[in-house]
Amino acid sequence: MKEIDSIIFDLGGVLVDWKPEYVFLDVFEGNEEKTKWFLNNICTLDWNEQQDAGRTIDEANKTLIAQFPEFEHEIKQYYGRWLEMLGGAIEGTVKILDSLVKKDCYKLVALTNWSAETFPKALEMFEFLHWFEGIVVSGEEKTRKPFEKIYNITLERFNIKAEKAIFIDDNLRNIEAANKLGINSIHFESPEKLLQQLKIYNIHL
Known part of the structure; x- marks a missing residue:
């Protein structure tokens, strides 16, 4: 790996x-x-x-x-x-993101299926959304997960190599699409489980 x-x-x-x-x-x-x-x-x-x-x-x-x-x-x-x-932030995952930001070892980006009209409201509500290097918003791109195009947009825009990236999503359909492109993936179920799954990739927080 x-x-x-x-x-x-x-x-x-x-x-x-x-x-x-x-x-x-x-x-x-x-x-x-x-x-x-x-x-x-x-x-x-x-x-x-x-x-x-x-x-x-x-x-x-x-x-x-x-x-x-x-x-x-x-x-x-x-x-x-x-x-x-x-309903608010999922605090356990926000803490994981915060730890990753502080480690300063990884390029951190987001890929979301979200309406272009409502996403600006989320940006106002959640400070942690500003911690990413960038966010690919499906509504702005006029395509969405699990279509291949939006994954390629993300990889190309941020100069990411699929085999050196991890994609974290709670939807198995989106995970399977990423896997087909050679992107390592974690099916999100809980912050606690995510911490354990990151260790498989030698990411210890």
């Missing part, structure tokens, strides 16, 4: 706690069944990922409301109350 010199972090689910349920449990007055149904059938992850890939929020709302006019009010809550979907 070649020595690692670059670490690429996903953001949502790794460093930032993001769950639409935080909003829609309130919208549906604590009814978990209704919340689950709505997020599985109306404001789905597939729908959200189209905004991550560059579609505007205005277009997203118009398209979905045209399909489900009876849910217009609820659909508008998705981005109308978007900030409430952010």
Whole structure:
């Protein structure tokens, strides 16, 4: 194994706690069944990922409301109350990132599926997002994980060699795509487990 010199972090689910349920449990007055149904059938992850890939929020709302006019009010809550979907920082991972910054041995970048319209709000909220050398935001690039193009953008923009990089993501689909490009990957499950997995690459914090 070649020595690692670059670490690429996903953001949502790794460093930032993001769950639409935080909003829609309130919208549906604590009814978990209704919340689950709505997020599985109306404001789905597939729908959200189209905004991550560059579609505007205005277009997203118009398209979905045209399909489900009876849910217009609820659909508008998705981005109308978007900030409430952010549960805060995942502190254990932020501590790991802080330790990596202080070691000053690695190129630290982020690769995130995130709407270009909402990401600036996250930059205002989370100071640690400014610790990276740079962040590749899918909505700005008009493509997203797990498509090969966005990984190549990240590698080329920051002069990273796949075999000398680690990619950390909570979505196995994204991990598998990175592996196909020769990028070492860690499937994120918890900060505690991440610490142990980094040791496999001789990264001790």
